[in-house]
Amino acid sequence: MKLNHFFDSSVDMLCIANYDGYFEDVNPAFINLLEYTKEELFSKKINDFVFDEDKDATQQTRASLHENKKLLSFQNRYVSKSGKIIWLSWSAVPVDEEKLVYAIAKDITSEMNLKNERILEFAKLKTVNEDLVRLNYTTSHDLRAPMNNLISLFDVLDFSVIHDEDTIQVLRYMEISAKGVKESLEKYLSLAENASKGLSSLTEVSFETILTKTQSTLGSILKNSKTEIDFDFSVCESVYFDNAYMESIFLNLITNSIKYTIQGVPPKIEIKSDFIEGKKVLLFKDYGQGFDMEKNGHKIFGLNQRFNTTEDGKGVGLFLIHNQINSLGGTISVASAPNEGAVFTITFPAL
Secondary structure, three states, X not given: OHHHHHHHHOOOEEEEEEOOOOEEEEOHHHHHHHOOOHHHHHHOXXXXXXXXXXXXXXXXXXXXXXXXXXXXXXXXXXXXXXXOEEEEEEEEEEEHHHOEXXXXXXXXXXXXXXXXXXXXXXXXXXXXXXHHHXXXXXXXXXXXXXXXXHHHHHHHOOHHHOOOHHHHHHHHHHHHHHHHHHHHHHHHHHHHHHHHOOOOOEEEEEHHHHHHHHHHHOHHHHHHHOOEEEEEOOOOOEEEEEHHHHHHHHHHHHHHHHHOOOOOOOOEEEEEEEEEOOEEEEEEEEOOOOOOHHHHHHHOOOOOOOOOOOOOOOOOHHHHHHHHHHHOOOEEEXXXXXXXXXXXXXXOOOO
């Protein structure tokens, strides 16, 4: 009587099958999930209810049970009466003297669907990353020649014949920027080549050194926008990371803060390092336009995502640094509100 109560009240699917491949008994959970009556389940071979692609594997597994082998965590798909595909995970024990198999199955449809969705998302992300690597390489390669020509012009330019100091300063900014772009192009080319080979260039990267270089690259932009950058790297001064990735992170986050400043208010950016739960952390805070987290927070690191009408925004920078950080085992998150700026938190992997 107790066994009957257990059989009938179990939320898992319980069944008894004979060696001829037919059900001998099934519990209510089995009937409810597959939507067949008990009579319908008894009238056909078990394999008739199995999804076509899983029939051969199911038949082979059932044959091994007839050799008195126990079954643990065998997964296959059944098709319900209404046509739904149901993933089941089986454990079974054969009783040879009775020519019967006692089995229990768990419905794992939700878990398998989630797993398949993750596989698809990973495949999409992998394709996008590969496309970005190719685009990065092609763009960097195509820009290298004209950039070399531009730098050559600065090399032959005679500054002694120019008497206006403002003009000289502008040209010097242009020269520094052009050389910075060339250096970045060379690094991106090397980075793309390494990425295609599955390589990365990890080294101890100084936060202040990267910031200084970024300020030099953005010299005229910072000056014209009257951008104020405060920093504090006293908690941790460096991190083991990819140098080119770190330059990209600083460049993108700082330029974003300048682009999305509140009109009429000079951009102010605060950057500091921290050490939280055994991991090094970098915080970028600005006081710009910000955005609605509830509305757009889940899209902020997506490709081609824009949340305002800024002309220069292409929706690539945050996607790029998000992938760069994740590819090396780190994370990046953001907190923001409209007209209250944004705080980006980068957590580096513990090494």
